[in-house]
Structure formats: structure tokens, C-alpha cells
Amino acid sequence: MNHQDLIKACQQDWQAYTEHSFVTQLAKGELNKSAYLHYLKQDFLFLKHYARAYALAIFKGRTLAEMREPLPSLTALLDSEMSHHVEYCAKWGLTESDMEGEPEDFGTVSYTRYVLDTGMAGDRVDLFAALAPCAIGYAEIGTQLLNWPETKLDGNPYQSWIQLYSGEEFQSGVRDTIERLDEMLAEIPLGSQRGQRLCEIFKTATRMEVAFWQQGLNASDS
Numbered sequence: 001m002n003h004q005d006l007i008k009a010c011q012q013d014w015q016a017y018t019e020h021s022f023v024t025q026l027a028k029g030e031l032n033k034s035a036y037l038h039y040l041k042q043d044f045l046f047l048k049h050y051a052r053a054y055a056l057a058i059f060k061g062r063t064l065a066e067m068r069e070p071l072p073s074l075t076a077l078l079d080s081e082m083s084h085h086v087e088y089c090a091k092w093g094l095t096e097s098d099m100e101g102e103p104e105d106f107g108t109v110s111y112t113r114y115v116l117d118t119g120m121a122g123d124r125v126d127l128f129a130a131l132a133p134c135a136i137g138y139a140e141i142g143t144q145l146l147n148w149p150e151t152k153l154d155g156n157p158y159q160s161w162i163q164l165y166s167g168e169e170f171q172s173g174v175r176d177t178i179e180r181l182d183e184m185l186a187e188i189p190l191g192s193q194r195g196q197r198l199c200e201i202f203k204t205a206t207r208m209e210v211a212f213w214q215q216g217l218n219a220s221d222s
């Protein structure tokens with residue numbers, strides 16, 4: 001099996017994730033600012049747990065090669081991606097201390113703890129299956145939005161978000177993620193109990209991504 005099998009096994013949820021109203025409103029420049037600010041703060045908290053999950057992947061490694069494999073992603077998260085996130089959020093009037101002090105929304109708690117619990121209870125493949133929808137989905141969304149006729153770039157306050165996730169640097173990193181995941185999945189039959197369990201993990205994490213978008217929209221209604 002490969003990552004496409006995981007996506008096909010939850011096609012309806014995957015579409016709800018990659019074509020969510022939060023995303024389409026963002027592409028058109030129509031997303032409520034309070035929804036976006038809520039998303040940015042929760043995404044900061046999410047990224048902290050995402051880094052913890054990569055640290056867990058090192059712990060779960062059985063060989064030195066397996067332990068070394070997640071290290072570049074963990075280093076990039078802590079030294080680069082989170083720093084860029086803080087710098088970007090500053091342009092929206094959010095400081096690092098603002099985001100550190102933000103309470104975790106229910107969707108953030110559910111998603112991050114699901115990923116960490118899956119990794120703790122299972123092995124590296126389980127963990128990376130739970131992590132995969134985030135990176136793969138954002139890459140797909142970035143590409144879709146860049147080519148979507150209704151996407152507005154000029155004058156769109158969210159233009160930089162679209163450019164980030166459609167950009168070659170992010171897309172290249174996701175291609176590496178997919179290659180690693182496909183190597184892990186290659187010898188697992190899709191129809192086996194193990195294969196079906198991985199599909200369920202991927203599907204649940206995808207549903208969590210849908211809820212993560214929705215909590216941003218809900219924040220603008222409160």
C-alpha cells in the first residue's frame with residue numbers, strides 16, 4: 001500500500017478537509033479576520049505538539065538510522081518553522097507570549113493528543129500515518145488554491161499563506177515526507193488488519209483536520 005491508498009480510504013473526509021469553507025474563504029480573501037487570528041494562535045500550539053510527535057518518533061526508533069530520520073524535521077520545526085510562524089503572526093499583532101498564553105481549543109486538544117496517543121500506543125508507522133494528513137493535505141490545498149480560478153492573490157490579506165503552502169520549499173519537504181511514508185507502507189497489504197488499522201488512523205486524523213478548520217470559523221461566530 002501507499003499514501004494514496006490512505007487518502008482513497010477516506011475520500012469523503014479528505015474532500016471535506018481540502019475543500020473546507022475556511023480554505024475557500026481564505027482563497028477569496030473573504031475569511032473573517034477573527035477566524036484567521038484564532039487559527040494562527042491554535043496553529044502555534046499545534047506546532048508545539050507536532051514537534052513533540054517528531055521527538056516521539058526518535059524515541060520509537062529501533063535502529064540508529066530510524067532515530068536519525070525524524071531529526072531534520074524536528075530541527076526544522078523548532079529552529080525554522082516555529083520562528084517563521086512567530087514572525088508572521090507578529091504582522092497580525094500577535095506576540096509569542098500571546099500565543100503561549102492562549103488556551104487550547106477543544107479541536108486542538110483532540111487532534112494533538114490523538115496523534116501523540118497513537119504514537120505512544122503504536123509504532124513509528126502508526127505515528128507517521130497520524131501525522132501525514134497535515135503535511136500532505138496542506139501541500140494539496142496550496143496547489144489547489146494556486147490553480148483555482150476563484151483564488152484572489154492581489155489584495156488578498158491571506159496571499160502569503162497561499163504562497164507559503166504552494167511554494168516549492170514546502171512542496172519539496174512534503175514530497176520527502178510522502179517518500180518516507182510510502183517506504184514504510186510498501187510491504188503492508190492494504191486489505192490486511194494492519195493496513196486497515198492504518199487507514200483508520202489516517203481517516204481519524206483527517207477528520208481532526210476538518211474540525212481544526214471549523215473551530216476557526218466557529219470562533220468568528222462567537
